[in-house]
Every structure is written in structure tokens, then in C-alpha cells.
Amino acid sequence: MPFQPVAGLHGSDIPAASGLRTVRDPYGGAEVYVVPAIRPDWAILHVHEADAQGNARIYGSVFWDRLMSRAARGVILTAERIVPTAALARQPELTVIPGLLVRAVVAAPGGARPCSCAPDYDVDRAGVEAYLAACGDPAALAAYLAAEDGALRGEPAPVGGSVAQ
Amino acid sequence: MTAATYGPAELMAVAIARLLRDGEVVFQGVNSVLPMVAIALARRLHAPRLIYVNIAGGVDPAPRYLPDSTTDAELARGSASLFNNEDFYDLCARGGVDTAFLGAVQIDAQGRTNVSAIGEQARPKVRLPGGGGAAMIMPTARRVILWRTQHSRRVFVERLDFVTAAGNVDRVVTPLCVFQRREGRLQVEAVFPTSSAAEVAASTGFALDASAAWPVLAPPTAAELAALAAVDPRGVRRQEFHGG
Numbered sequence: 001m002p003f004q005p006v007a008g009l010h011g012s013d014i015p016a017a018s019g020l021r022t023v024r025d026p027y028g029g030a031e032v033y034v035v036p037a038i039r040p041d042w043a044i045l046h047v048h049e050a051d052a053q054g055n056a057r058i059y060g061s062v063f064w065d066r067l068m069s070r071a072a073r074g075v076i077l078t079a080e081r082i083v084p085t086a087a088l089a090r091q092p093e094l095t096v097i098p099g100l101l102v103r104a105v106v107a108a109p110g111g112a113r114p115c116s117c118a119p120d121y122d123v124d125r126a127g128v129e130a131y132l133a134a135c136g137d138p139a140a141l142a143a144y145l146a147a148e149d150g151a152l153r154g155e156p157a158p159v160g161g162s163v164a165q
Numbered sequence: 166m167t168a169a170t171y172g173p174a175e176l177m178a179v180a181i182a183r184l185l186r187d188g189e190v191v192f193q194g195v196n197s198v199l200p201m202v203a204i205a206l207a208r209r210l211h212a213p214r215l216i217y218v219n220i221a222g223g224v225d226p227a228p229r230y231l232p233d234s235t236t237d238a239e240l241a242r243g244s245a246s247l248f249n250n251e252d253f254y255d256l257c258a259r260g261g262v263d264t265a266f267l268g269a270v271q272i273d274a275q276g277r278t279n280v281s282a283i284g285e286q287a288r289p290k291v292r293l294p295g296g297g298g299a300a301m302i303m304p305t306a307r308r309v310i311l312w313r314t315q316h317s318r319r320v321f322v323e324r325l326d327f328v329t330a331a332g333n334v335d336r337v338v339t340p341l342c343v344f345q346r347r348e349g350r351l352q353v354e355a356v357f358p359t360s361s362a363a364e365v366a367a368s369t370g371f372a373l374d375a376s377a378a379w380p381v382l383a384p385p386t387a388a389e390l391a392a393l394a395a396v397d398p399r400g401v402r403r404q405e406f407h408g409g
Contacts, residue, residue: 007258008301011277011331017286060238061222061247118238125233 002037009033043072046112047097048120050079054102055088055095060118062096069097078108080120110152171385173340174403176357177312178203178393179385180338184310187212189263192253192306194220195297197235198404199312200266205231205396210389218262222247231397233404254298257305265306267299269313273325274371276334276346278303278311281327289326296329303332311337314405318370341365343382350374355382 005023009015015022015033022031045065050056056077058065069075075097082105088095111117114127134144171179181203185191189212193200201219208215217225219240227243241247248256256262269278270293280299284290303309309332313320316339337344337351342365345354351371356362356379366373385393393402 006301007254008304008332010304011328012296012300013281013286013328014296014300017281017327061241062249063222063236064250066249067251116238123234123237 003034004037005032005034007032038071040068040072042074042076043068044076044078045069045097046078046080046108046117048079048117049081049083049088050077050097050102050105051083051085051088051099052105053085054097054099054105055085056097056099056102057088057094058096066096069101072101074103075101076104076106077102078106078111080109080111080117082107113148113152171390172403173314173357173359174199174400174406175385175390175393176359176382177314177338177340178206178397178402179389180343180355180357180382181310181312182206182210182389184336184338184343185212185215185264188214188216190216190218190256190261192218192220192257192262192265192302193235194266194302195236196268197266198231198233198401199314200310201231201235201240202393202397202402206389206393209392209396218248218253218256220250220253222249224248230399231401233401254301257302260305260307262302262306264308264310265302266310266312267303267330269311269320269329271320271322271325272311272313272337272351273322274350275331276309276311276337276344276351277325277328277331278334279325279327280329283326286327299330303330303334306333308335309333310335313337313339315339316341316365316368318368321369321371323371341368342379353379355380357382358384 009020014020020033020035023034025032045068047056048059054075054077056079077097114124114131116123130144134140177199181200185204185207191204193204204215204217208217219235221236221238221240223241223244224246225244226241228239229242230239232239257265267278269280271279278299280293280296282289282292311334334346341360342356343354344351352374353365356365358381362379366375
């Protein structure tokens with residue numbers, strides 16, 4: 001899609017500030033704003049399950065992940081679990097991101113921490129505060145990351161098939 | 166907190182809940198804790214058939230508790246379907262959203278909002294989070310309710326530094342009063358029983374019609390406060406008052 005018409009934006013300073021143009025609706029006649037395509041080089045998305053080819057399931061709400069996977073030139077997945085392709089092929093309609101869009105898959109159990117990855121784990125408020133406290137201080141941040149790394153290594157190994165690193 | 170006492174969070178939650186109607190489609194987005202609580206309250210009291218759509222993808226969900234964040238997956242728990250964000254925008258664009266809640270940093274007399282920047286546009290003093298979809302939602306939702314936990318001349322301004330969104334604002338709820346937009350301008354619909362007309366006028370940076378006495382909001386009833394305590398026992402309704 002080269003650009004997309006959107007409803008609204010009228011009366012806002014955003015179109016002028018962002019250089020958004022209008023077209024006349026060829027069917028209804030009204031002036032409609034059109035927004036240019038966003039084409040990022042990469043989308044980095046955290047998913048619940050992926051196979052080694054990058055076919056991925058997201059459980060629960062996908063928010064903007066599906067759209068971002070389609071917009072980017074390449075997708076890097078981080079996954080809670082690496083699973084066999086056959087497990088995904090049993091219900092392909094649950095695969096939100098097809099592997100053909102994906103350039104790399106990283107096995108990253110706990111990869112959303114200290115934020116949430118429902119339903120696997122909830123947000124860790126103390127962890128968020130520890131992260132914020134460590135930000136801006138390279139030594140404190142290194143210590144925070146080392147502690148996180150150790151915590152994650154202590155967790156059970158991912159289930160399913162081979163792990164692509 | 167006992168059922169007989171209330172503060173600004175309880176007043177705002179009750180005032181917002183009273184604006185919601187049974188059967189209408191109501192949307193709540195990111196960073197919208199007070200609307201989340203008010204929707205739960207309205208559904209428990211007078212609007213059991215209100216259709217609640219939220220940014221977490223939930224449609225009439227049954228969360229075990231009201232979470233700290235309104236993007237929390239808890240707000241999709243028990244939902245029989247997931248309504249993705251792009252679907253919500255389409256629904257709104259075609260007129261299918263009766264009431265949407267939007268936040269603001271600055272609000273002007275027309276009910277337009279600024280969530281973009283404070284100061285000169287070219288070199289802003291403070292860069293704000295940005296409007297998200299507000300510029301699309303505000304003109305396309307049938308009715309928009311704004312809320313703001315601060316009521317001051319810095320918030321309610323004569324002139325916005327930047328117009329992020331303009332459109333179908335109907336009410337604005339603050340810790341001092343409820344504004345209603347009439348003939349294109351915000352006017353005081355009801356002053357909170359904990360405030361006064363003088364305080365509202367002194368705290369508002371644009372002119373208000375003071376030709377008639379402003380009614381005082383009926384205080385929260387015992388039933389409303391009991392229902393509020395039941396839907397929000399963790400007190401997340403007070404969260405927005407901590408950071409200012």
C-alpha cells in the first residue's frame with residue numbers, strides 16, 4: 001500500500017507539522033487525509049512461540065505487532081519458546097507472523113522482563129524500578145543486566161525443538 | 166477508606182460513571198486508569214449492558230482485578246473475542262463508537278487538546294508523549310469525554326501551544342468540576358461539592374459563562390461508593406493523583 005487514507009485529523013496541527021496531504025474522496029467527495037507508508041528497516045518483536053524458520057504465535061492481544069511485522073523490511077523475533085514447525089502447522093491460523101518475513105529468531109525466555117508477557121508472566125514492578133534506577137549509570141546498568149542474566153539462566157530451558165541462537 | 170468518605174479520585178470516578186449510558190459502546194485507551202474504573206463502576210450500577218472495548222483488545226472482559234496499567238492483558242481476560250487496535254480505529258471511523266475517553270495536558274475553551282509539546286513549536290520547552298490516535302478518534306467518535314486530574318490555568322488555557330486533537334468533546338471531568346461543551350465552548354455543568362464556583366473560575370484560564378449559578382454535583386451516594394470499593398479494592402483510581 002503506497003499510502004493510506006485515514007478518518008479524522010481535521011482540526012489538528014499534526015497534518016501541517018508532519019506534512020500530511022489530503023485527497024478528495026473519489027466516491028464521497030470529502031477531503032481525506034492520506035498518510036505515507038512507514039517502512040522501517042527492522043521490526044524487533046517478542047513472541048511467545050516461534051519455530052526456527054520464524055513462524056510465530058502471539059497469545060492474547062497482538063497490539064501493533066502484526067502490522068509492524070508487515071511494515072518492516074526485516075523482522076527479528078525474540079521468543080519465549082522455540083517450538084517444532086509441526087506444532088505450529090497443526091493450527092496455522094494461530095501463526096500471526098509467517099517465517100517468510102523473518103530474518104532472525106532469538107531464543108529469549110523471559111525476554112520481555114521486567115515488563116509483562118501475558119499469560120506467561122506479569123509485569124515486575126520492582127524490576128521496572130530497579131531498571132529505571134540503573135539507567136544513566138553505566139556501572140549500575142551493567143550490574144542490573146548481569147543480575148537479570150543470572151536470573152534468566154536459572155530458569156528452566158525452553159520447551160520444544162532445536163534452539164536457534 | 167470507609168464507604169462514607171470520598172476524595173477527588175472517588176468524585177471523578179463517580180462523575181465519569183454517571184455520564185455513561187446503558188447499551189452504548191465505550192472505549193478506553195492507554196494510560197486511562199480513571200476511565201477504566203468509571204466504566205467498571207457504571208457497568209456495575211446503571212449500565213450493565215454497556216459494551217466495553219479497550220486498548221488491551223478486550224470486549225466486555227471479566228478481569229480478576231483492575232490493573233495498574235490500562236494496556237495490561239488482564240483487561241482482555243474473559244473476553245470472548247479480541248478486538249485489535251486497527252479494528253477499533255475502523256469501528257470508530259464508521260461511527261460505531263458511542264463514547265471514547267481521551268487524555269490531555271492542555272485543554273482550551275473549545276475542548277481541543279494538546280498532548281504534543283509545550284512552548285514554541287519549533288523549539289518546544291517540553292516534548293509531550295504525543296497524541297496516539299487522539300487526532301483520529303476525537304473527530305470520529307460520536308462523543309468524547311476528557312479527564313484531567315489537575316485543574317489549573319496551566320491546564321485550561323486560552324490558547325493551546327499545539328492542537329493535537331479537535332472534535333466531538335462533550336464533557337471534561339476534573340477534580341473541581343464537570344465541564345460540558347455547549348455551542349462549541351466548555352461551560353461548567355456542575356461544581357464538585359468539595360470545590361466552589363470561585364475556585365473553578367480562578368483555576369480556569371479561559372472565560373466561563375457565570376450569568377447563571379452553577380449547580381453543585383450531587384455527592385457520591387453510599388451505594389456508589391460501595392460499588393466503587395467493590396470494583397476497585399486496590400485503589401488504582403488514586404494512581405493518577407500521585408504523580409501530579
